[in-house]
Amino acid sequence: MPARPRIHLNAFAMMCAGHQSPGLWRHPADQGFRYTDLDHWTSLARLLDGAGFDALFLADVLGVYDVAAGSRDAAVRAGIQIPLGDPMMPVSAMAAATTNLGFGVTVSTSYEHPYALARRFTTLDHLTRGRIGWNVVTGYLASAAANLGLGEQLAHDERYAQADEYLEVCRRLWHESWEDDAVVRSGDTYTDPAKVHDIDFHGRWYDVPGPFLCEPSPQRSPVIFQAGASPRGLAFAGRHAEAVFISGPSTTVLAGQVDRLRSAVSDAGRDPSSVTVFCQLAPVAAATSTAADDLYAEYLDSFSLEGALALFAGWTGLDLTGIDPDQPLRYVESDAGRSALASFTTDDPDREWTVGEVARHLAVGGRGPVAVGSGAEVADQMETWVDETGADGFNLAYAVVPGTFEQVAEHVVPELRRRGRMPSGPVPGTLRERLALR
């Protein structure tokens, strides 16, 4: 029998108290409020490194969720991704505390200049010794654009056009400015000027003469992740992504996203299997299925409906406040994100979601599925999800932090290792090497 494909694991978190599980900061086991302690991050990183996770992936936004009921109050009250810190800051400390764990940091291409951001990523690639990835997003919150003095955010597809150009600037800075042996440190020469080149980039949004400020880092460029499955998002992923995050409530929805993504990669002239796909999943694992069911019930008790509506409205631009919970949810095109709403509507025409069902679905771990059970039962579900969707692994959202990741390390990872779906020990190398990316 051929070996069953490896299942990659990322932990999904954010530099805030409440990431994808609205209201669960109220659960007594949740330590998310410690996000301002460096020790919270370094001990989480050590836990994940020891458990064989590929990476810790940090989400980010630069705006407040103020779409629901036309107010930010619900998001502020429920701790929905606010208060929020800068996800790049804890990375070098976490790198010092770990050996193999990779770090994916989300940064939007809509809010800052590529010349400055390319340097920050190269710096982190040096300091992590090649363990850094960039989740390239285009943003969806109008409040972010307003606070950065951009006025209205660019229209949805224009944001991706700008992101295409942004990545081209970064790629040229990372790969075409400095030759491998530019730094010589000999005689009176630190760097050979003949081996440092301008990039002479002139585009629609950016003019960057060069040269880049940084010497080449272990990976030269961060692993490029992408996370937006609208048609324009997929075209962007097809051109640039080495790994992709997807999210949706069923294997039907995710299998469609994986198929469309691999076609987009092929349309861009690349090998469709060269992109590693992570689907979002929230595990609730315990020693027995009964104990896991009890935990899940406790988590649901801490859920904030008001928070879920704030989150959903920010993602989709659709305000469900005050709408009859039994009303079916329909797709409407907006200038926020598009694939979040599509995953509950057009992606699976055979499954009609009501407004109330969607809000409750977001209680634990956001838009993805929840896998509840013993280690073996959660591992069964994870195998089914990858085998039925063609994805390569999971972006694991937490109910409580670090509790969810402790449960995975104790109950699920040993089971996946026993089944040959995770390596039995640490996998050294750069993040790109660990994800087997070309």
Ligand SMILES: Cc1cc2nc3c(=O)[nH]c(=O)nc-3n(C[C@H](O)[C@H](O)[C@H](O)COP(=O)(O)O)c2cc1C
């Ligand atoms: C798993 C996952 C994680 C995401 N994380 C972020 C994030 O941290 N910040 C962000 O602005 N957008 C995030 N997004 C949203 C997308 O990157 C994208 O901006 C949004 O979905 C709009 O693109 P679309 O219309 O192509 O879906 C995430 C999406 C997914 C599926």
